[in-house]
Amino acid sequence: MDASSLRAQEETGSGQILVAWHTRSSQARIHDHLLGGSLNNALDRTRAQHVLKADPLAAERARAHRTFLAFAVRHMLAHGIRQFLDLGSGLPTCEPTHRVAGRLVRDVRVVYVDNDPGTVAASQLLLTDVPGVIAVNADVRDPDAVFQHPGVSALVDLDQPLGVLVVDLLHAMSDLDHPATVLTPYVAVLSPNSRLALTVRAGADPRHRETLRGWLGGLHPVGHGIAPLGRWVGSVLAAGVESDLATIAVRVPGKREARGEAPVSG
Numbered sequence: 001m002d003a004s005s006l007r008a009q010e011e012t013g014s015g016q017i018l019v020a021w022h023t024r025s026s027q028a029r030i031h032d033h034l035l036g037g038s039l040n041n042a043l044d045r046t047r048a049q050h051v052l053k054a055d056p057l058a059a060e061r062a063r064a065h066r067t068f069l070a071f072a073v074r075h076m077l078a079h080g081i082r083q084f085l086d087l088g089s090g091l092p093t094c095e096p097t098h099r100v101a102g103r104l105v106r107d108v109r110v111v112y113v114d115n116d117p118g119t120v121a122a123s124q125l126l127l128t129d130v131p132g133v134i135a136v137n138a139d140v141r142d143p144d145a146v147f148q149h150p151g152v153s154a155l156v157d158l159d160q161p162l163g164v165l166v167v168d169l170l171h172a173m174s175d176l177d178h179p180a181t182v183l184t185p186y187v188a189v190l191s192p193n194s195r196l197a198l199t200v201r202a203g204a205d206p207r208h209r210e211t212l213r214g215w216l217g218g219l220h221p222v223g224h225g226i227a228p229l230g231r232w233v234g235s236v237l238a239a240g241v242e243s244d245l246a247t248i249a250v251r252v253p254g255k256r257e258a259r260g261e262a263p264v265s266g
């Protein structure tokens with residue numbers, strides 16, 4: 001289903017998101033507009049102009065983080081990952097995870113997680129005919145709600161490598177949410193060879209890298225390590241975007257697992 005058929009559904013009143021669609025804006029739809037998408041309303045576009053006034057780099061930033069997301073998905077596919085958990089996903093538009101992956105590999109499973117019910121309802125409509133891809137309404141700060149969601153437990157096999165994507169999300173959380181604590185339960189369940197891709201709006205302060213390193217728990221950064229977004233994306237970016245930080249980190253198998261033995265638990 002595309003944006004125009006989604007709107008058509010709403011106009012006939014059959015979509016649950018109709019009520020909210022025209023009367024309020026949403027972070028995901030503002031983001032869609034900044035990415036160059038068309039699944040947004042006039043209110044979202046006006047809000048996007050306010051965002052751009054406060055941060056003239058907002059559109060470039062959104063696109064650069066999304067480019068990194070696509071890179072991370074391809075990287076993970078190349079390392080055998082076939083299931084993805086996209087946290088704080090926004091709408092599955094503008095080169096979303098399942099499209100990037102689906103172009104390269106069949107039978108990929110993707111779970112999109114967002115805490116905005118309207119975003120999730122719209123995502124579910126867009127994904128109606130897409131097998132193996134679901135959108136789940138949950139707060140990433142509540143990992144039990146994510147992992148115990150019946151759709152997630154049916155689709156995701158935690159004994160297999162999982163790709164976790166946390167792209168352009170953590171800035172939305174206050175320090176009180178302790179981003180490190182948010183990530184810990186996700187990192188904890190990753191089986192060997194799982195990977196986590198992470199971006200943060202950080203600025204050039206080197207302390208941010210150390211903070212990020214701490215958030216990765218026992219995962220090992222690969223490729224450029226914990227590096228400015230510009231190095232990963234490989235294109236010229238404005239300084240204020242280039243210095244955002246990104247990393248991909250892997251759960252390295254323990255010696256027993258590398259020998260094909262089951263890990264020691266407890």
Ligand SMILES: C[S@@+](CC[C@H](N)C(=O)[O-])C[C@H]1O[C@@H](n2cnc3c(N)ncnc32)[C@H](O)[C@@H]1O
Pocket residue numbers: 027028031062065066069087088089090091113114115116119138139140141166167168169172
């Ligand atoms: C910047 S947008 C989309 C970012 C997207 N990951 C990307 O790479 O383009 C951030 C999204 O995160 C969602 N979000 C914010 N806080 C969240 C939370 N605590 N749990 C789940 N989703 C959240 C918002 O509703 C929004 O759709």
